[in-house]
Amino acid sequence: MTFRVMIAVLAMLAMPFVAVAQNGPLRIEITEGVVEPMPFAAPDFVAESTAANEFAEQLARVVVSDLQGTGLFREVPRAAYISQITSFDAPVQYADWKAVNAQALVTGAVNVNGTTLSVKFRVYDVFSGTEIGSGLQFAGTTQGWRRMAHKVADQVYARITGEQPYFDSRVVYVAEQGPKDKRLKRLAIMDYDGANVQFLTGSEHLVLAPRFSPTGDRVLYTSYETGFPRIYLLDVGSVQRRVLESQEGSMSFAPRFSPDGRTVVYSLARGGNTDIYRMDITSGTSARLTSAPSIETAPSYSPDGTRIVFESDRSGSQQIYIMGANGGEPKRISFGQGRYGTPVWSPRGDLIAFTKQSKGRFHIGVMKTDGSEERLLTASFLDEGPTWSPNGRVIMFTRETQGASGKASLYSVDISGRNLKPIPTTGGASDPSWSPLQR
């Protein structure tokens, strides 16, 4: 009996020890991080031939510009480098790059043989001391060196962020010249960063709202060539075009491709009423998708092609609705104050970008496809016409300044609302449409 009492007393005394002991690994939960660009280093690529010298630095500069332009990366100044990359295959001195706090390192080499340019690169995770992925090489022409730099940057971006890239893409837009009351407009195409501008049409006739095809080789746009708006289909390579919709006594506008590129959905105004139609590009047959007495316009397909989002004033104010690809009863998804327009479905399929006018200001915003979680990303005198980057991460749009000398220009913003920045263009620019990633 006495022994049992002693055991009980000892057990009670041991309780504090039991309370502070630990079972298994120490477990910690971290819920707060930081939102900041990742520091990275990208020394000049190694020139493996004399002719490659002029490209070695340029290629690295474009790669750095692409990565920094996302707002997710920040280049470590070259003056801080401790070690230099003199050989593409030499082992990396991780300690030197750690010392300058570079979390990622991009090395590359370039070689020129005649007009053939070859570029190879590697990406390293400095603090892990490992290579991310394996080395890759591209070959092209010296004239296409810039596009090859975009390709390298795409690979680096995808390997580090795990997301689809968007640097090797183009933008078709309306280039503008002249004062507001006598403005000349023509279609132009450029790299996503504003380089390599080419004009697709003359400025004799007013053109509006160009839209890339899913393959990036064709463009739909609206032209006032006949005095009334008509939809045209333009081949980017040959710059050949043809009118797509020309019903007498009607106006067609706001076209957009279906995800498979075989169908066009657009608005057609007849007798004071505007509805949404669908046309098979090959056969030219069209079908009416809405039949309300209100104005329905700005249709945009979902990535899977099963639904269409559009704007309508059937409720008395301009709002966003979604209907099936074959029409049917639409469902309203925007319920906030103000007017909503130009909805565009994200390539990811999870968000819808839109233009919102509220309290005298214009906004570019995004909302989920059920209308929830609306977020306004910009605010200015006039923001409109959003278009998505191929990976659904960035939105480009038109921003116009106030006054008689107001000028339209292109801006882009990350869907997080960060990294709002202008896109450099020569002259005014509006109505951008982002192409898919080039192949």
Add this chain to the structure above:
Amino acid sequence: MHKSTYISAGGHALLLGYAMFGGLFNAEPLELPSMDVSVISEAEFAALTQTPQPPDVLADAPEPVFAAPELEPEPVVPTPEPEPQPRPEPPQFVVPEPVEPQPEPAPEPEAVVVPDIAPDASLRPKPRPAPRVAPEAVAAPEPEVEIDNTAREATQPDENAEQAVEEQSQAAPEDAATEIVTEAEQPAGSAPIATPRPRARPRESVASAPETSSAVNAALAEALGEPAASDVPSGPALTAGETDALRIAVQDCWVVDVGSLAADVTVVLGMSMDLRGKVVPGSLRLVSSSGGEGAAVDTAFQSARRAVLRCQKEGYDLPQDKYEQWQEIEMTFNPKDMRIR
């Protein structure tokens, strides 16, 4: 009938007669007891009946007990204390070091209860100093500098030496932020309209019972020639302050891309630590993930791994005497509070 009338009339006549002539038969009045009295003078009477008069000046009167005009700032305890009791510490967010268990644990000093001696007339209580806790764990203070008695020559810069590179100057992010504010949300003025979201309060580390087979494992390890577990300093579980310091150290290096699909993924990293507080090379591994798949999981894992490796520098500041407690660590990186909102 007449008989009863006569009886009634006779009765009444007797009653009237007694009322009229009954006083003739009264006896002598009883003698009343009497008391002796003494005669006193007017002055003596005044002295007996006079009550004590208050002084003319009221302020000179001793204060009533309930007024308590000059209360001592220190504990107002009406009853004499046998011995000065240590005051209980004010509540702290940081959990103090665990108390070593005693065979006969002394009873905790009870909080001194101030009796409500005069609730209607109490003075305004003096504000007590609020406990202040630093938002982040601070490193241990530098040891005091001992001044040497021997004078030494000042060092001269070596012109031939290589210039040291300021490495950390590149590390300061210019636009680091913990919260996204879009252009549409920016206030018109420069003054902030809302305070930043406070950091989460430190959570206490979960303590649980030890494995019952630890002794068996230790004996087995000893039999196999492995170092005994008892060689590793175990100590008590880490305090909340110690785990919080580790959490803050890692989260300062955890870069979250809030717009990416990886921002929806929660990953759990497992790692082994050496005695210096550094991750054992090759031990970092993905234990589990939720909220995504494929590339998003891998990206979330890489981001978390970079955070752990980048901020360890020369080792995390962990108590070596508790090494067994943090020899194995599982860190959960949950970006739910960082997602776009």
